[in-house]
Amino acid sequence: MIGAEGGLRGVMQGVEQVAPTDTPVLLLGETGSGKEVIARAIHARSRRAEAPFVRVNCGAIPPELADSELFGHERGSFTGATSRRQGWFERADGGTLLLDEIGELPLAVQVRLLRILQDGSFERVGGQQPLRADVRLIAATHRDLHAMVADGRFREDLWYRINVFPLRLPALRERRDDIPALAAHLARKSALRLGLAPQQPSTDELALLLDYPWPGNVRELGAVIERAAILGEGRGLAIAQALGAGGPGAPRPHAATAPAVESDSIAPLDQVVRAHIAAALRHTRGRIEGPHGAARLLALNPNTLRSRMRRLGLTARDFRD
Numbered sequence: 001m002i003g004a005e006g007g008l009r010g011v012m013q014g015v016e017q018v019a020p021t022d023t024p025v026l027l028l029g030e031t032g033s034g035k036e037v038i039a040r041a042i043h044a045r046s047r048r049a050e051a052p053f054v055r056v057n058c059g060a061i062p063p064e065l066a067d068s069e070l071f072g073h074e075r076g077s078f079t080g081a082t083s084r085r086q087g088w089f090e091r092a093d094g095g096t097l098l099l100d101e102i103g104e105l106p107l108a109v110q111v112r113l114l115r116i117l118q119d120g121s122f123e124r125v126g127g128q129q130p131l132r133a134d135v136r137l138i139a140a141t142h143r144d145l146h147a148m149v150a151d152g153r154f155r156e157d158l159w160y161r162i163n164v165f166p167l168r169l170p171a172l173r174e175r176r177d178d179i180p181a182l183a184a185h186l187a188r189k190s191a192l193r194l195g196l197a198p199q200q201p202s203t204d205e206l207a208l209l210l211d212y213p214w215p216g217n218v219r220e221l222g223a224v225i226e227r228a229a230i231l232g233e234g235r236g237l238a239i240a241q242a243l244g245a246g247g248p249g250a251p252r253p254h255a256a257t258a259p260a261v262e263s264d265s266i267a268p269l270d271q272v273v274r275a276h277i278a279a280a281l282r283h284t285r286g287r288i289e290g291p292h293g294a295a296r297l298l299a300l301n302p303n304t305l306r307s308r309m310r311r312l313g314l315t316a317r318d319f320r321d
C-alpha cells in the first residue's frame with residue numbers, strides 16, 4: 001500500500017488499532033480512494049487473516065435479491081431458487097465481510113443485518129432453522145449515511161451498530177504528496193500488465209498529475225497511467241495526452257480550434273497543447289508572467305503564451321480562483 005507513511009498515516013494508525021479486535025469498521029471516502037485496500041489491510045492484520053475475505057458490492061445487487069445474496073436461500077423458496085444457496089455471510093464464516101456501498105441496502109435487509117450483527121444469527125430465505133455465522137463486518141460507503149438516517153433511508157439503530165470505528169479516507173487531492181509514489185507504483189503495474197518497458201513520469205508530467213483534481217481518486221490515477229503507458233508504447237508515458245483525452249474533469253477542446261478526437265489513441269496536437277497550457281495555468285492560478293507565471297513553467301515568452309492561449313480559446317481569468 002502506498003501512502004502508509006504519508007497521506008494515509010492517520011488511517012493506518014486506526015487500522016493497526018482496530019485490526020486485532022472483532023469490532024465493525026466503517027470506511028468512509030470518495031469512490032476510488034482505496035476503501036477496499038484498507039479493508040484488506042484490516043483483514044490481513046487480524047486473527048482472521050487465514051480465513052476468507054469476502055467483498056460484496058451492495059450497490060450492484062438488485063434490491064429484491066439482496067436478502068438471498070446476503071443470507072442465502074433454501075431450494076424452492078422463490079421462483080428461480082432451483083437449489084439451496086449459501087449467502088455471503090455463510091461464505092465469509094470465520095473471516096471478514098466487506099459490505100461495499102452499504103447505503104444502497106433496502107431497509108428490510110437492514111433489519112436482518114442488524115440482527116446478525118447483534119447476535120450472529122440469521123435464517124436463509126425460506127428457511128426455518130436459525131443459523132450462525134462468525135463474521136467481522138467492514139462496511140464502506142461514499143455516501144453521507146448520517147444524512148440518510150435523517151431522511152429515513154438508513155436505519156438509525158444499524159447506523160449506531162456499524163459506526164463504532166469510522167475511518168475516513170482522504171481524497172487523493174487532499175494528499176497530493178502521495179501522487180508521485182502512487183504514479184510510480186501504478187506505472188510499474190501497468191508496464192507489467194501490458195508487457196511494456198517500465199516508464200516513469202518526467203518532472204513535467206508529474207506536475208500535470210499533481211495539478212489534476214482526481215475526482216475518481218486512485219482508481220482514476222491508475223486508469224490515466226495505464227492509458228499513458230499504452231499511448232507511450234514503451235518509450236515513455238504520454239501523460240498530457242492521457243489526461244487531455246479522457247479524464248472526466250479534463251478541459252474540453254474548444255470547438256472552433258480543436259477538431260473532435262478522430263481516433264481513440266491519438267489526440268489532435270492542439271488538444272494536447274491546450275490541456276498542457278491549462279494545467280500550467282491551473283498551477284499558477286492564471287498568472288502568466290513573472291517567476292511564478294505559467295510562461296516560466298512552459299519555457300515560453302509570455303507574449304507567445306498569450307497568443308497561443310488566444311488561438312486555443314483559453315482565458316487566464318478562468319483559472320484565477
Ligand SMILES: Nc1ncnc2c1ncn2[C@@H]1O[C@H](COP(=O)(O)OP(=O)(O)OP(=O)(O)O)[C@@H](O)[C@H]1O
Binds near residue numbers: 001003033035
Ligand atoms: N494506497 C494505495 N496504494 C496502492 N494502490 C491503491 C491505493 N489506494 C487505492 N489503490 C488502488 O486504486 C484502486 C481503487 O481502490 P479501491 O477499490 O480500494 O477503492 P474504493 O474506495 O474501494 O472504491 P469504491 O468506492 O469505488 O468501491 C484499486 O485498484 C486499488 O488497488
